[in-house]
Amino acid sequence: MIIFPIIILLSIVLYVYYKVAILRTKDKLTQAYFNAKSRICLGSFVFFFAVNQYLFYQTKISLFIGIVFLVLGYLQLSRGFKEVKHYRNEWKRLYSE
Structure with missing residues (x-):
């Protein structure tokens, strides 16, 4: 599973x-x-870090901590996507003349 460390580093x-x-x-x-x-980027780091840690250790405690990190990462990702969409529309509205 080399893909998760690459995504985390990126x-x-x-x-x-x-x-x-x-x-x-x-x-x-x-x-x-x-x-x-x-x-x-922060949300994707936390999300994929949680997945990677659970796949690496596979214990109950890593599962519980991983679930918390998955939720926090998802919340950061979803808020980030909403903000990017909003600010991109504002930038187009103000500067596309």
Whole structure:
């Protein structure tokens, strides 16, 4: 199962990338958009980390902790997708003239 560590590593790298991109821009709308993108990366990290840890250990305690992480990761992912959709529409509305 090499795919889960690759996804975990990629999501952490993208999370750091978007957090640095927030610091480099001055536009508040772009900062909010990058923050939403980083939320998606954080959610995918937590989600796939939980799956990977359960598949690695396969104990009851890792199952319970994994379920908590799955829920938290899903909540971050869903909120991030909603925010990205909202801020993308706002950016198009303001700057597509």
